[in-house]
Amino acid sequence: MKKNFLKGAIGPKDNDSRYLLDVDRRDLPGEDTMHRYSDDDEVDLCIVGAGAGGSVLAQRLARKGWRVVILEAGPFWHPDEDWVSDEAGSHELYWTQKRIIAGSDPIEMGKNNSGRGVGGSMVHYAGYCPRFHPSDFETQTRDGVGADWPIDYADLLSHYEQVERELPVAGQNWPWGHPHTYPFSPHPISEAASVLWRGAMKCGITMRVGPVGIVNGTFGNRPHCIYRGWCLQGCKVNAKASPYVTHLPDALAHDVEIRANSMASRIEIDEASGRATGVAYMTGNSNTERLQRAKVIAVAGYSIETPRLLLNSVSRRFPNGLANNDDQVGRYVMVQGAAQSAGRFPDELRMYKAPPPQVSSEDYYETDSSRGFARGFSIQTVSPQPIGWAEHVAAEGHWGREMREYMRDYNHWTTIGVLNELLPSADNRVTLADEKDQYGLPVAKFTHSLSQNDKDNIAYSKKIIRDILDASGAQDVLTISRYAHLIGGARMGTSPENSVVDRNHRAWSVSNLYVADGSVAPTQGSANPALTIMALSSRLAEHLGGANAT
Amino acid sequence: MSTLGEGDPLEPRDLSRPDHLPNLRSDGRAPDPSWLPRQRRGTTPQMIGRYPDYDVLASMSDWDAATTQVVQARMDVSVQMTFFRFEEQATVRRFCDVVMAQDCEPRVPVAELVDAKLCAGHLDGFQYDDMPDDRDAWRMVLSGLDTVARERYALSFAECDITDAERIVIDFSASTLKGHPWEELNEPRAWSVCHRAILSAFYSHPWAWNEIGFGGPAYPQGYMRLGPLSILEPHETRGATSEDPVRRVTDSPQ
Numbered sequence: 001m002k003k004n005f006l007k008g009a010i011g012p013k014d015n016d017s018r019y020l021l022d023v024d025r026r027d028l029p030g031e032d033t034m035h036r037y038s039d040d041d042e043v044d045l046c047i048v049g050a051g052a053g054g055s056v057l058a059q060r061l062a063r064k065g066w067r068v069v070i071l072e073a074g075p076f077w078h079p080d081e082d083w084v085s086d087e088a089g090s091h092e093l094y095w096t097q098k099r100i101i102a103g104s105d106p107i108e109m110g111k112n113n114s115g116r117g118v119g120g121s122m123v124h125y126a127g128y129c130p131r132f133h134p135s136d137f138e139t140q141t142r143d144g145v146g147a148d149w150p151i152d153y154a155d156l157l158s159h160y161e162q163v164e165r166e167l168p169v170a171g172q173n174w175p176w177g178h179p180h181t182y183p184f185s186p187h188p189i190s191e192a193a194s195v196l197w198r199g200a201m202k203c204g205i206t207m208r209v210g211p212v213g214i215v216n217g218t219f220g221n222r223p224h225c226i227y228r229g230w231c232l233q234g235c236k237v238n239a240k241a242s243p244y245v246t247h248l249p250d251a252l253a254h255d256v257e258i259r260a261n262s263m264a265s266r267i268e269i270d271e272a273s274g275r276a277t278g279v280a281y282m283t284g285n286s287n288t289e290r291l292q293r294a295k296v297i298a299v300a301g302y303s304i305e306t307p308r309l310l311l312n313s314v315s316r317r318f319p320n321g322l323a324n325n326d327d328q329v330g331r332y333v334m335v336q337g338a339a340q341s342a343g344r345f346p347d348e349l350r351m352y353k354a355p356p357p358q359v360s361s362e363d364y365y366e367t368d369s370s371r372g373f374a375r376g377f378s379i380q381t382v383s384p385q386p387i388g389w390a391e392h393v394a395a396e397g398h399w400g401r402e403m404r405e406y407m408r409d410y411n412h413w414t415t416i417g418v419l420n421e422l423l424p425s426a427d428n429r430v431t432l433a434d435e436k437d438q439y440g441l442p443v444a445k446f447t448h449s450l451s452q453n454d455k456d457n458i459a460y461s462k463k464i465i466r467d468i469l470d471a472s473g474a475q476d477v478l479t480i481s482r483y484a485h486l487i488g489g490a491r492m493g494t495s496p497e498n499s500v501v502d503r504n505h506r507a508w509s510v511s512n513l514y515v516a517d518g519s520v521a522p523t524q525g526s527a528n529p530a531l532t533i534m535a536l537s538s539r540l541a542e543h544l545g546g547a548n549a550t
Numbered sequence: 551m552s553t554l555g556e557g558d559p560l561e562p563r564d565l566s567r568p569d570h571l572p573n574l575r576s577d578g579r580a581p582d583p584s585w586l587p588r589q590r591r592g593t594t595p596q597m598i599g600r601y602p603d604y605d606v607l608a609s610m611s612d613w614d615a616a617t618t619q620v621v622q623a624r625m626d627v628s629v630q631m632t633f634f635r636f637e638e639q640a641t642v643r644r645f646c647d648v649v650m651a652q653d654c655e656p657r658v659p660v661a662e663l664v665d666a667k668l669c670a671g672h673l674d675g676f677q678y679d680d681m682p683d684d685r686d687a688w689r690m691v692l693s694g695l696d697t698v699a700r701e702r703y704a705l706s707f708a709e710c711d712i713t714d715a716e717r718i719v720i721d722f723s724a725s726t727l728k729g730h731p732w733e734e735l736n737e738p739r740a741w742s743v744c745h746r747a748i749l750s751a752f753y754s755h756p757w758a759w760n761e762i763g764f765g766g767p768a769y770p771q772g773y774m775r776l777g778p779l780s781i782l783e784p785h786e787t788r789g790a791t792s793e794d795p796v797r798r799v800t801d802s803p804q
Contacts, residue, residue: 080614080616081616082616083616084614084616084617084620084767085613085614085617085766085767085768085769086617086620086621086754086767087750087753087754088750088751088754089617089620089621089754091672094675095675096672096673096674096675097675098673098675098676098677098683099675099676099677100676100677100678100679101676101677101678101679102678102679106676106678106679107676108674108676109674109675109676110674110675110676111674111675114675188776189776190776190777191776191777192777194777225772226768226769226770226771226772226773227772227773227774227776228768228769228771228772228773229768229773230767230768230769236614236769236770237769237772344568344571346565346566346567347566348763348788348789349777350763350765350777350786352764352765353765353773353775353776353777354773354776385764386753386758386759386762386764387749387750387753387754389753390749390750390752390753391746391749394745394746394749396573397723398572399649399719399723399745400648400649400650400651400716400719401579401580401583401651402572402578402579402580403650403651403749404580404583404650404651404761405570405571405572405580405581406571406572407753407758407761407762408586408599408600408761408762408763409568409570409571409600409762410762410763410764411762411763411764411789412565412568445679475567475568475571475574476568476571476573476574478573
């Protein structure tokens with residue numbers, strides 16, 4: 001009870017990022033005075049990737065006294081100058097280096113699901129921060145599909161709570177999965193979201209505001225959200241959570257070095273001992289390779305680049321790529337079905353106002369055998385800006401005058417989407433393509449196909465959001481089939497034959513190599529992955545921090 | 551009073567009704583744009599739109615410097631194409647005009663914006679395994695459009711009249727073009743590569759924001775009016791059609 005009175009006033013322990021930020025500038029404080037390590041200095045930990053996974057790990061272990069270097073392929077952002085309130089102008093936020101996509105249901109990459117630069121994909125994620133459900137960790141046991149994790153929900157619980165305080169997450173009390181509350185109150189919502197919520201109520205579907213990693217109140221030097229709606233283009237306000245504001249300020253204050261524009265090309269191993277010795281990388285546009293030595297290496301490049309780096313790290317001991325002697329690296333990469341339907345209403349709704357993530361439902365998250373497929377989906381309101389909305393209209397085959405007509409009607413529309421739990425498949429995988437990038441490194445090829453269960457789930461969920469729009473009184477409906485998010489590719493498991501890493505993220509075959517990002521997840525639930533990726537890294541840091549760097 | 555098409559005589563535009571939307575019309579087509587009011591303030595493509603007194607650029611002084619610079623750069627009409635070769639330039643201009651139904655001035659310089667994107671190597675971050683690089687796909691599409699135009703009309707694509715050019719693009723969008731280079735291209739995916747780039751260019755331009763009544767960049771100021779009743783910010787205006795503005799003021803004095 002007492003806790004409820006403190007809503008909005010509980011800050012996290014052991015993370016001062018919110019106080020380290022400058023109220024007048026958006027830059028990551030401490031860049032100028034950042035500790036610098038030399039390549040030959042064998043640091044305690046070298047992390048590849050300054051996103052959700054790598055940043056939390058760095059911040060936690062730096063506080064334990066570890067000497068940490070993060071290699072980040074993309075730029076060190078200066079948001080006041082680099083980020084814009086503009087869709088087309090935000091190109092640099094995304095990983096738009098080439099990837100080849102294949103399979104019967106190829107996944108379009110880039111702005112939709114891939115980040116680049118300090119802060120990673122969370123710089124441009126919408127902001128939804130739901131937890132996984134307890135069932136997500138044992139879908140094989142419960143539902144006979146997917147895979148069981150070697151850890152369970154209880155192992156992550158304290159880390160979910162800690163990360164929710166650090167972001168901080170705002171939302172209504174959460175009735176689904178493991179019921180819980182949030183440290184900050186729910187944000188006000190726009191009329192565009194209210195219309196959809198009223199429709200859901202008529203359908204008997206429960207919706208709740210949030211959960212979003214967006215400040216709603218006083219939180220150190222992080223300002224309150226100003227509802228401008230540009231979450232997907234990088235929050236210039238510092239209200240939306242990303243590692244750039246939630247963990248990296250504290251990391252820099254504890255002597256972490258972030259080496260930006262540094263593309264990891266290979267993990268070096270000692271052929272005699274089989275231990276990793278450092279990370280080879282290239283800076284800027286130079287093809288000259290450098291090598292950062294480290295006692296422990298953590299790969300946090302996410303589901304495409306983590307497998308790619310391991311596969312590109314070929315040695316005598318690992319001729320098929322590092323930690324890949326059992327052909328597990330790059331397998332079981334997952335995306336979520338993310339169809340969206342937009343409805344037309346008599347009044348102007350102007351969906352570009354307020355953050356795109358507003359109201360969501362997990363009523364359909366768990367398996368219900370009467371639906372004819374295993375597992376489920378979540379429902380979330382979204383709000384595309386003009387270019388995103390044009391792609392939505394184009395998905396129904398419109399162009400020319402018809403496109404212009406629908407686009408002129410933009411202010412009368414509002415949009416609702418789903419996130420389907422698509423099941424892991426060994427054949428949905430990252431391999432190396434023949435084509436090479438600017439550094440001469442083979443690019444990733446991502447092959448993806450849907451299973452029948454996936455198709456049934458997607459079809460069912462599209463009908464539900466259509467029902468919500470009809471119940472809302474929509475006069476016309478446009479639907480786009482799409483996918484979102486990435487997870488898997490270097491999963492954790494119980495043996496080298498079924499996984500790349502063990503329950504503590506350690507590669508089965510390399511004793512000082514860890515994977516610290518969403519790649520380790522064996523299943524994905526219907527939840528947006530950011531919070532879980534951070535919680536996993538937080539747990540890994542607790543495990544590693546208990547021992548000295550070796 | 552213009553109408554929304556034959557047998558569809560709509561009285562003073564009641565925008566709460568959706569009768570102008572293509573999917574709800576018997577022919578699946580948009581009504582002739584003549585039902586729309588002429589722009590009275592600021593610029594829209596072809597000077598049509600639903601917000602005749604709205605000019606997003608009037609708020610530019612409220613935008614942050616970085617955003618202002620990016621948006622202003624798009625309005626620089628002196629930019630020359632560098633990616634598309636001289637012989638491709640007329641084709642790509644005509645193609646972009648048809649795809650966005652830009653049939654008269656003022657036009658958003660879509661082809662120039664696409665050229666700048668391709669020249670800078672700002673690609674979308676993925677390539678289907680049965681497709682060439684986006685830049686090569688563009689060149690193949692343009693040469694293919696010319697080939698079809700010469701076969702059908704003995705003219706280059708750019709020289710075709712607008713109706714003939716439209717017919718070719720209708721076939722491209724429906725993936726029914728035959729012969730070289732269409733046999734070597736996954737046509738729906740090639741259409742998607744071009745269409746996405748064209749849409750991104752057109753709807754990145756503030757004239758298009760005026761046409762659709764988009765609030766535009768909102769930083770450092772944000773939005774305070776999220777609904778349900780007073781949903782307009784001080785700088786936004788209500789959608790309108792060609793009704794008499796004098797009567798409108800009389801009917802609903804502010």
